[in-house]
């Protein structure tokens with residue numbers, strides 16, 4: 001469990017109840033919000049992510065306090081956030097002064113700490129092993145999602161200015177492992193001729209995802225409602241967020257993987273998804289989908305790229 005014993009941030013120790021450092025559009029944070037809502041904990045008040053005033057630090061009964069860390073304004077690349085999450089990524093969760101990092105570890109923690117239907121299956125060892133394996137393979141594809149969504153979804157919006165890149169380098173100067181955002185942003189330059197990732201790298205990541213979705217589609221052809229069988233597990237939570245992000249980039253799940261798409265729609269219709277995941281992200285979600293439709297009309301974009309390779 002990724003509980004951080006001695007966080008650098010003074011703020012963490014002051015927080016009562018549940019505080020989530022997150023961004024509405026970030027899949028890694030969305031999955032934690034999904035889990036929180038499945039556990040019956042709903043979104044409470046919004047406070048600035050670094051607000052340490054006594055009122056802001058209070059908890060709320062059966063709710064989580066939202067501390068929005070804007071990935072657009074680059075709140076995550078500030079010393080205040082670096083003291084909370086040394087890798088400069090969201091999410092981070094604080095429960096009664098204790099800091100938890102890593103989205104899937106946070107979900108496991110919430111599953112143990114709160115009631116409701118378990119997201120980590122415990123009764124059937126075969127189902128538990130299957131859910132763990134699907135979560136592992138999903139986590140492994142995290143980088144592929146990053147490459148594909150930046151290349152075909154964010155485009156220029158995902159680039160850093162040279163000042164932001166320098167700032168990031170300084171904040172992560174002592175990082176040993178972790179997300180390695182510096183290497184990613186340096187390579188995410190658009191043009192291979194200027195030292196950026198060559199197109200083949202993006203395509204390789206896309207192919208990895210295509211192959212994973214092909215397998216999941218096959219597994220769901222037997223009519224099971226969820227990835228591991230009859231019940232929703234953390235594996236569904238993890239894969240659904242990847243899927244939503246790719247839908248926002250125009251990935252044609254419905255045409256390429258119909259059983260998988262039907263599963264996604266079942267997940268999407270859950271109240272925890274509607275409130276916890278979409279919630280304040282709904283407008284941006286629509287805007288991304290619209291952008292992807294326009295790109296398809298123009299003959300560019302992810303949909304065509306996938307159709308050429310999968311259909």
Ligand SMILES: N[C@@H](CCC(=O)N[C@@H](CS)C(=O)NCC(=O)O)C(=O)O
Nearest residue numbers: 026027028088089090091102103104
């Ligand atoms: N392994 C981490 C990954 C966290 C992560 O990469 N978060 C992304 C959003 S999904 C982020 O904050 N990215 C910041 C950036 O790309 O600048 C987890 O699962 O919590």
